[in-house]
Structure formats: structure tokens, C-alpha cells
Amino acid sequence: EVQLVESGGGLVQPGGSLRLSCAASGFTFSSYWMHWVRQAPGKGLVWVSRINSDGSSTSYADSVKGRFTISRDNAKNTLYLQMNSLRAEDTAVYYCATGAYYFDYWGQGTLVTVSS
Amino acid sequence: DIQMTQSPSSLSASVGDRVTITCQASQDISNYLNWYQQKPGKAPKLLIYDASNLETGVPSRFSGSGSGTDFTFTISSLQPEDIATYYCQQYDNLRITFGPGTKVDIK
Numbered sequence: 667e668v669q670l671v672e673s674g675g676g677l678v679q680p681g682g683s684l685r686l687s688c689a690a691s692g693f694t695f696s697s698y699w700m701h702w703v704r705q706a707p708g709k710g711l712v713w714v715s716r717i718n719s720d721g722s723s724t725s726y727a728d729s730v731k732g733r734f735t736i737s738r739d740n741a742k743n744t745l746y747l748q749m750n751s752l753r754a755e756d757t758a759v760y761y762c763a764t765g766a767y768y769f770d771y772w773g774q775g776t777l778v779t780v781s782s
Numbered sequence: 783d784i785q786m787t788q789s790p791s792s793l794s795a796s797v798g799d800r801v802t803i804t805c806q807a808s809q810d811i812s813n814y815l816n817w818y819q820q821k822p823g824k825a826p827k828l829l830i831y832d833a834s835n836l837e838t839g840v841p842s843r844f845s846g847s848g849s850g851t852d853f854t855f856t857i858s859s860l861q862p863e864d865i866a867t868y869y870c871q872q873y874d875n876l877r878i879t880f881g882p883g884t885k886v887d888i889k
Binding site: 767768769770 | 871879
């Protein structure tokens with residue numbers, strides 16, 4: 667059974683940093699592209715970033731470019747999102763998801779709250 | 783970036799009704815269009831990929847069509863468990879965008 671479990675969310679002050687993790691199991695993690703998608707409270711889905719299967723290629727939404735870094739450790743079956751210079755508008759549930767063109771598996775999400 | 787619009791933003795329908803949601807892309811995206819269902823407090827679930835392909839295990843009352851810039855998602859006979867928000871999503875080269883969502887509830 668495919669499982670994606672996010673962790674690392676919490677309350678952080680504006681300008682602070684946080685690292686999210688997504689532990690994967692039940693599939694060959696090293697063969698799949700991975701993504702982060704976020705959803706602000708009561709709002710829609712917003713794609714944040716993606717990384718290819720070996721970690722050699724990444725892309726970001728304009729709203730997070732230069733502040734967020736996606737990475738992966740295929741030996742540990744884990745995806746990461748390093749978030750720096752956090753802003754109030756980054757407050758959201760962050761989901762990791764598998765896929766290249768579409769997202770066939772999702773985690774349960776982890777809440778990030780940016781507030782003083 | 784490619785912009786996605788969806789209509790309507792919300793709808794109410796009776797059990798058994800046919801429900802149709804449209805999604806329009808700001809430029810040609812071929813068939814790189816997917817549909818998701820999200821229930822409150824849950825992660826989204828993939829229903830349709832590449833515009834018209836039903837994901838494994840998804841009931842056949844869900845369907846999708848279209849190509850280029852105009853796409854349609856249909857529930858042929860609305861069931862109580864279909865109450866959710868539905869999102870379209872496009873893939874363009876390295877960027878992905880979602881539509882704003884359509885909230886579906888029971889009349």
C-alpha cells in the first residue's frame with residue numbers, strides 16, 4: 667500500500683524557517699517525480715514545487731522561488747521542503763504527492779502557520 | 783503561466799441529477815488536464831487523468847472530455863457521497879496550475 671506521511675509543520679514567526687519531510691513507502695520512491703502542493707485555509711490548491719526521480723531537476727512556483735528548496739533522499743525514501751523567509755501568506759496545509767503530469771497519491775498534509 | 787478557470791464556482795443538485803463542470807485553459811494544453819475530488823479535511827483524490835481517462839477504482843459515473851483549451855467533467859448520476867469540491871489541473875512543461883474549484887452539494 668502506498669503511503670506518504672508528511673511531518674515538520676507547525677507555528678513559525680514571519681521571516682523564520684521550517685523543513686517539511688514526506689516519508690514514502692509502498693512503492694519504488696526513487697522512480698517517481700514528487701511534488702509539494704499547498705492549500706491555505708478555506709482556499710484552493712496551489713502547486714509549490716516538484717523534483718524529478720533522481721533529484722537532478724527541480725522547479726518552483728514564482729511565489730516561493732528563491733525562498734523554498736525541494737530535495738529528496740532516495741536512500742531514505744524521503745522528500746523534503748526547506749522553507750526560508752516565511753511569510754503570513756505561506757500559511758497552509760502542505761501536501762506531498764507523487765506523479766509527473768498528475769498526482770495519483772497524496773499524503774494527509776501538514777499544517778504550517780506563519781504568525782507572530 | 784497558464785491560467786485555469788472553472789465554472790460554476792458552486793452548484794446544488796439533486797441525487798440522481800447529471801452534473802457538469804467546465805474548465806478552460808488560457809492557452810492550448812492538448813489533453814494535459816486532470817480532475818480531482820476533495821472532501822472536507824481530506825487530501826485530494828485523482829479521478830480523471832489526461833482529460834478522459836478514469837483512474838483505477840473510480841466509479842464509472844465520473845467522466846471527462848475535451849482537448850485544447852476547453853474541458854468538461856461530468857457526474858452522470860449524483861450520489862450523496864459525491865459532495866465535495868472538484869478541481870481541474872493542467873501540466874505545462876515544468877509548471878502546474880489548478881483551477882479555483884467547484885463546490886458541489888445536494889439540493
